[in-house]
Amino acid sequence: MENANLLAIAEEFGSPIYVYDSEKIVSQYERLTGAFKQVKHVKLNYAVKALSNLAILKLMNSLGAGLDTVSIQEVKLGLLAGVEPANIIFTPNGVSLEEIEKVSEMGVQINIDNLSILEQFGTKHPDVPVCIRINPHVMAGGNSKISVGHIDSKFGISIHQIPHILRIVENTGMNINGIHMHTGSDILDVDVFLYASEILFETAKNFKNLDFIDFGSGFKVPYKEGDIETNIEEFGEKLTKRFNTFCKEYGKELILGFEPGKFLVSEAGYFLAKVNVVKQTTSTVFAGIDSGFNHLIRPMFYDSYHGIINVSNPKGRERFYSIVGYICETDTFATNRRILEITEGDILAFKNAGAYCFSMASNYNSRFRPAEVLWHNNKAHLIRKRETFDDITKNQIDIDIFNKVEVPAS
Numbered sequence: 001m002e003n004a005n006l007l008a009i010a011e012e013f014g015s016p017i018y019v020y021d022s023e024k025i026v027s028q029y030e031r032l033t034g035a036f037k038q039v040k041h042v043k044l045n046y047a048v049k050a051l052s053n054l055a056i057l058k059l060m061n062s063l064g065a066g067l068d069t070v071s072i073q074e075v076k077l078g079l080l081a082g083v084e085p086a087n088i089i090f091t092p093n094g095v096s097l098e099e100i101e102k103v104s105e106m107g108v109q110i111n112i113d114n115l116s117i118l119e120q121f122g123t124k125h126p127d128v129p130v131c132i133r134i135n136p137h138v139m140a141g142g143n144s145k146i147s148v149g150h151i152d153s154k155f156g157i158s159i160h161q162i163p164h165i166l167r168i169v170e171n172t173g174m175n176i177n178g179i180h181m182h183t184g185s186d187i188l189d190v191d192v193f194l195y196a197s198e199i200l201f202e203t204a205k206n207f208k209n210l211d212f213i214d215f216g217s218g219f220k221v222p223y224k225e226g227d228i229e230t231n232i233e234e235f236g237e238k239l240t241k242r243f244n245t246f247c248k249e250y251g252k253e254l255i256l257g258f259e260p261g262k263f264l265v266s267e268a269g270y271f272l273a274k275v276n277v278v279k280q281t282t283s284t285v286f287a288g289i290d291s292g293f294n295h296l297i298r299p300m301f302y303d304s305y306h307g308i309i310n311v312s313n314p315k316g317r318e319r320f321y322s323i324v325g326y327i328c329e330t331d332t333f334a335t336n337r338r339i340l341e342i343t344e345g346d347i348l349a350f351k352n353a354g355a356y357c358f359s360m361a362s363n364y365n366s367r368f369r370p371a372e373v374l375w376h377n378n379k380a381h382l383i384r385k386r387e388t389f390d391d392i393t394k395n396q397i398d399i400d401i402f403n404k405v406e407v408p409a410s
């Protein structure tokens with residue numbers, strides 16, 4: 001997308017606003033499937049939690065992607081977007097047996113990540129095929145909050161508990177049709193991923209009726225110049241070779257699955273905000289925008305980096321700025337950034353704003369959540385209205401008891 005397109009969208013629909021470039025999503029999808037074109041059956045299940053707007057889910061569906069979901073509400077969004085239940089996998093952590101049963105009744109593939117639920121579900125529904133989420137105990141991930149495969153992680157069933165899994169499977173007569181791992185976001189090293197994959201292949205040999213092996217996600221995308229990103233082409237080549245060999249040994253062409261979120265949508269997204277105030281202090285120049293961590297929490301939550309450009313002043317000279325939000329506590333998006341000279345009223349564009357940005361937005365400080373726009377075939381489509389004051393109040397119940405003056409009986 002051109003900066004001028006972004007500026008025009010902010011002018012037409014107001015700020016703050018999220019914008020997604022469908023072309024980038026399509027090219028990322030094609031890049032990942034292209035890296036595995038030598039595997040007979042490849043399935044990408046888009047991780048809905050990254051960005052869950054119905055228009056995005058419909059776009060994924062049109063590309064042939066399935067969905068990876070973590071709540072019954074995400075499953076319902078997928079169905080509403082027209083995705084077939086058989087194209088949805090449910091990979092929750094710590095949800096109730098009741099929720100898993102309800103999702104299973106919808107015809108969605110269940111992925112279980114603890115022995116307690118596995119035993120209960122298998123006992124009650126031995127006929128429903130189930131995938132098992134394995135924790136291979138491989139340390140990977142860019143930040144402790146998104147690194148989920150290590151030994152202390154709450155996710156998955158430990159590889160050391162395979163004997164226990166097998167006993168449950170045997171006792172209940174349940175059918176395991178898939179094996180899954182998801183070691184966490186930001187895998188830098190292809191060899192670490194391949195090492196974890198070996199553990200998954202070893203595990204898979206214990207199950208005779210598999211249809212698929214799901215390698216989760218963790219593809220790193222660049223956030224700033226010089227960032228290392230997962231080398232998808234190298235990864236595809238290496239894992240393809242290994243996967244095809246495994247299928248031969250196993251005696252069946254299995255489906256190779258992934259569940260990318262960030263890889264598909266991160267770089268497609270821009271967050272546009274307007275500069276309300278430029279404030280010179282003794283140590284820096286702050287640019288205060290009409291938004292805060294209520295709309296984009298990743299810098300405060302994960303220390304994540306988002307490139308920021310001033311789309312209103314393309315010919316300006318660069319100066320150093322600290323970009324801050326309007327929330328009444330520390331609310332810093334960036335410090336010491338070189339940005340084209342900012343004047344109050346300018347529109348700043350935050351890059352990599354497709355994944356875990358709008359989907360993590362809240363109403364903190366009683367602010368409205370932003371609007372969302374999909375840029376498709378050179379046209380801006382509004383895909384979510386900006387909230388209004390009614391959205392802030394609609395579920396509140398006015399109990400109307402504090403303003404009555406009680407007059408004591410004389």
Ligand SMILES: *Cc1c(COP(=O)(O)O)cnc(C)c1O
Nearest residue numbers: 047182185217218259260261262
């Ligand atoms: C969050 C999540 C993903 C997506 O991770 P990304 O880093 O966004 O690609 C995939 N699988 C599961 C089970 C997840 O919880």
